[in-house]
Amino acid sequence: MSSPDTAPPARRQTRQRTAVLELLDELDGFRSAQDLHALLRERGDSVGLATVYRALQALVDDGLVDVLRSGEGEAAYRRCSPVHHHHLVCRACGRTVEVADPPVERWAARIAAEHGFADVQHELEVFGTCGSCAAGRG
Amino acid sequence: MSSPDTAPPARRQTRQRTAVLELLDELDGFRSAQDLHALLRERGDSVGLATVYRALQALVDDGLVDVLRSGEGEAAYRRCSPVHHHHLVCRACGRTVEVADPPVERWAARIAAEHGFADVQHELEVFGTCGSCAAGRG
DNA sequence: CATGTGCATGGGAATCATTCTCACACAGCT
């Protein structure tokens, strides 16, 4: 009943997808698809822009990458751990720290239940200026 | 030192801005600028699309309206109370409930301080399916 | 109330991220 075979991913391993994931592994903060595309080009592992978008989408679907849609109209991607977590992001340099807050998990479930909501999900991000950036021009 | 006169708003009251705010007052959930523009047109109070965007931006700046940028590339606006709060939003019908969680406010400040981050802000939204929508085809 | 000044408006062009199209390349399997 619970869709036993959710269409086996059967992701094909290509140079492009490997390049995107390796690049993300080397970077620390969230980066836009356009940025990643440019970085790959500089680096030599040139990959088509559309392919970068497709690879990122696949990685997100597989839970290997997190996507952040805050602020402007440019999504940012980051290689993250597969367990549920939230982010503390520096507005200036993009440095990111994965953080967890068990209480908020419970709170979200409870508040949703109290209002009769089901199928609950939540998004929690914290933005700020990291020490280096706060210190004069870090 | 704390910028005493932050350029007095001096917002001019026009038919268009009034129409946008009144429409938002009648609606319950988050709506996109395009939706609002269409609704205004139907209703008769036709307002240029660019003007709708400008009015919404002004309202957001004045803290009278909240903007939600989750999911797709379409920002959603809603008339909200001016005090800090978060949202419990129905993915299906858009129904929205303003909620507060004092603990998370403290947690965000603490976690940020622990990592040397200053100038902290946070975003927390809860998504789900409301009772009406969950009930068969509400 | 008449008048002047400057912000506000609108609509069509411009911008920009993201997606689509589709012919061609190649990863994985036999």
Add this chain to the structure above:
DNA sequence: AGCTGTGTGAGAATGATTCCCATGCACATG
């Protein structure tokens, strides 16, 4: 090596949001 269906890439297409700029109107003034 040969098949087959997925993955790729370049450019077009899409769609939301912003820009431009000539005209309109809110509002302070006398």
